[in-house]
Amino acid sequence: MRTLRILWRIARETVIGLRRSGWSNWLVISILAIALTIFGGVLQTTLTIKNVVSSWGSQLEISAYLKEGQDPQTVARTISQIPDVQIVEIVPKEVAWAEMQSHYKVAAVNNPLPNTLHVRLSNPAAVEKTAERLKTIGAIEHIRYPLKLARNLNKFRQFLEIAGLVITASLSAATLIVIGNTIHLVIQSKQREIEILSLTGVSPWYIKGPLILQGASYGTAAATIASSVLWVIHLYLDPYLHDQLLSFLPMTGVLADNGLLPTFMVVLILGVAVGAGGSAWTSGRYIKV
Amino acid sequence: MIRLQNVYKEYNGKPALSDVNLHIGLGEFAFLTGPSGAGKSTLMRLLYREETPDRGVVTIGGINITRLSRGQVPLLRRRLGIVFQDFKLLSNQTVFDNVAYVLRALGVDELDVRRRVASALAIVSLEDKVSAFPETLSGGEQQRVGIARAIVNGPPVLLADEPTGNLDPQSSLEIVQLLERISERGTTVLISTHDVPIVNALRRRVITLKNGQVMGDVDSGVYEYEAAVR
Numbered sequence: 465m466r467t468l469r470i471l472w473r474i475a476r477e478t479v480i481g482l483r484r485s486g487w488s489n490w491l492v493i494s495i496l497a498i499a500l501t502i503f504g505g506v507l508q509t510t511l512t513i514k515n516v517v518s519s520w521g522s523q524l525e526i527s528a529y530l531k532e533g534q535d536p537q538t539v540a541r542t543i544s545q546i547p548d549v550q551i552v553e554i555v556p557k558e559v560a561w562a563e564m565q566s567h568y569k570v571a572a573v574n575n576p577l578p579n580t581l582h583v584r585l586s587n588p589a590a591v592e593k594t595a596e597r598l599k600t601i602g603a604i605e606h607i608r609y610p611l612k613l614a615r616n617l618n619k620f621r622q623f624l625e626i627a628g629l630v631i632t633a634s635l636s637a638a639t640l641i642v643i644g645n646t647i648h649l650v651i652q653s654k655q656r657e658i659e660i661l662s663l664t665g666v667s668p669w670y671i672k673g674p675l676i677l678q679g680a681s682y683g684t685a686a687a688t689i690a691s692s693v694l695w696v697i698h699l700y701l702d703p704y705l706h707d708q709l710l711s712f713l714p715m716t717g718v719l720a721d722n723g724l725l726p727t728f729m730v731v732l733i734l735g736v737a738v739g740a741g742g743s744a745w746t747s748g749r750y751i752k753v
Numbered sequence: 754m755i756r757l758q759n760v761y762k763e764y765n766g767k768p769a770l771s772d773v774n775l776h777i778g779l780g781e782f783a784f785l786t787g788p789s790g791a792g793k794s795t796l797m798r799l800l801y802r803e804e805t806p807d808r809g810v811v812t813i814g815g816i817n818i819t820r821l822s823r824g825q826v827p828l829l830r831r832r833l834g835i836v837f838q839d840f841k842l843l844s845n846q847t848v849f850d851n852v853a854y855v856l857r858a859l860g861v862d863e864l865d866v867r868r869r870v871a872s873a874l875a876i877v878s879l880e881d882k883v884s885a886f887p888e889t890l891s892g893g894e895q896q897r898v899g900i901a902r903a904i905v906n907g908p909p910v911l912l913a914d915e916p917t918g919n920l921d922p923q924s925s926l927e928i929v930q931l932l933e934r935i936s937e938r939g940t941t942v943l944i945s946t947h948d949v950p951i952v953n954a955l956r957r958r959v960i961t962l963k964n965g966q967v968m969g970d971v972d973s974g975v976y977e978y979e980a981a982v983r
């Protein structure tokens with residue numbers, strides 16, 4: 465009961481502090497929201513790529529696209545002689561075309577697709593060796609296999625992680641400075657009050673609590689904005705990406721969607737940590753009780 | 754109740770208090786006098802732990818307060834009522850809220866807060882000013898609010914550093930008499946003051962500081978350093 469009453473009082477003081485801060489509230493929240501949006505976007509992209517990479521990387525499949533006029537049966541027979549090849553599945557161009565038309569609204573032109581062989585291997589270590597060997601077969605126009613793409617995607621992800629980390633870190637630092645200034649102004653405006661409270665035995669936590677909560681509410685507000693932005697982007701961008709990937713690598717099927725919830729949680733935690741941490745640091749620095 | 758043993762405190766190499774020994778018993782009422790710069794405020798600040806001595810021991814109620822951790826300082830201050838020369842009231846809060854602040858910060862329930870604030874305001878005769886703001890009150894009334902705040906939590910010790918420094922003679926006398934009445938209820942009261950007529954009128958214990966040293970300590974005394982006072 466007593467603790468509850470104290471918390472209620474601290475919450476009221478927080479609201480008073482927020483009112484006192486006026487326009488600088490919005491400055492803090494905007495900068496923090498931008499930082500969190502970038503951070504969340506990078507995080508979400510990284511997670512998705514990781515997912516894709518791990519599902520592709522484990523796939524023991526190579527797609528071989530045949531030159532026009534080559535007989536799929538003959539080529540399939542040749543390929544099945546190669547060691548480590550388990551199954552060779554023939555996808556005639558008519559079938560692939562029909563499937564594509566059922567998935568997308570494709571203009572009724574002549575079938576542009578080649579005959580395709582899906583080569584399944586028994587051993588992941590053999591993927592690249594076999595790929596090299598397939599390239600030498602004259603009847604094959606070109607090949608694609610997820611492992612190679614996965615490698616490239618991974619390189620991109622590593623770059624993204626570093627860039628994202630640098631951007632988030634510098635924006636967070638900027639946010640800390642702005643939060644520090646805002647809280648410092650609040651502290652200055654109630655310098656006398658703080659002195660009086662401290663002299664009358666009010667505990668430091670009661671004095672600092674509202675300031676830290678003020679920072680935490682910046683974090684919450686900014687995280688909410690960032691999450692909404694990310695959600696909207698996700699809503700518009702995802703179907704597009706999906707189509708791109710499907711048309712690029714039809715055999716991988718539908719991507720596993722790992723959802724935005726974990727990202728939102730991390731964004732919220734980071735926002736509150738930066739907000740509350742920034743004001744805790746500032747009040748620790750300027751309030752000597 | 755209050756004890757200083759061989760207390761030494763210096764600022765920038767210059768002693769503000771040197772080798773002070775002092776004992777004020779439970780429920781006692783004492784004046785701390787002396788010329789400007791004698792070290793009165795420094796001694797008070799040591800008692801409410803705004804400062805710590807360079808050497809020596811300060812105990813209140815048997816507790817060595819020089820050894821308190823930062824977290825324990827608020828606990829000490831809740832057991833002390835402190836009255837200031839400049840009142841130190843929150844200007845944006847009513848008389849009631851000023852007196853109630855500490856209780857509320859301690860999570861005391863509102864009914865209890867009302868009861869205790871009302872009784873503190875009754876002691877200082879300000880029942881009719883509960884919803885007034887400090888700047889609408891006279892100096893004497895503001896200091897009475899300060900005293901109500903100091904006693905609202907029932908502290909065993911009340912410290913007042915020049916409580917009448919900003920008041921006219923009539924209000925000054927009233928304030929000191931009020932503090933005397935509070936001490937009659939069992940509170941240990943220490944008042945630092947320059948105010949010669951008041952010290953002389955009350956004939957209570959007078960501790961005289963000069964150059965950071967206790968120069969006199971008499972049980973029903975008068976102000977000894979009149980020549981040095983403004």
Ligand SMILES: Nc1ncnc2c1ncn2[C@@H]1O[C@H](COP(=O)(O)OP(=O)(O)OP(=O)(O)O)[C@@H](O)[C@H]1O
Pocket residue numbers: 764765768769787788789790791792793794795796947
């Ligand atoms: N924070 C401080 N920094 C430096 N010197 C200080 C500080 N506080 C007090 N002093 C010095 O210590 C000595 C005692 O000061 P103190 O304020 O205790 O005197 P006082 O008896 O309260 O005087 P007054 O009657 O004018 O209030 C003075 O020489 C003063 O200049």
Ligand SMILES: [Mg+2]
Pocket residue numbers: 793794795915
């Ligand atoms: Mg003084």
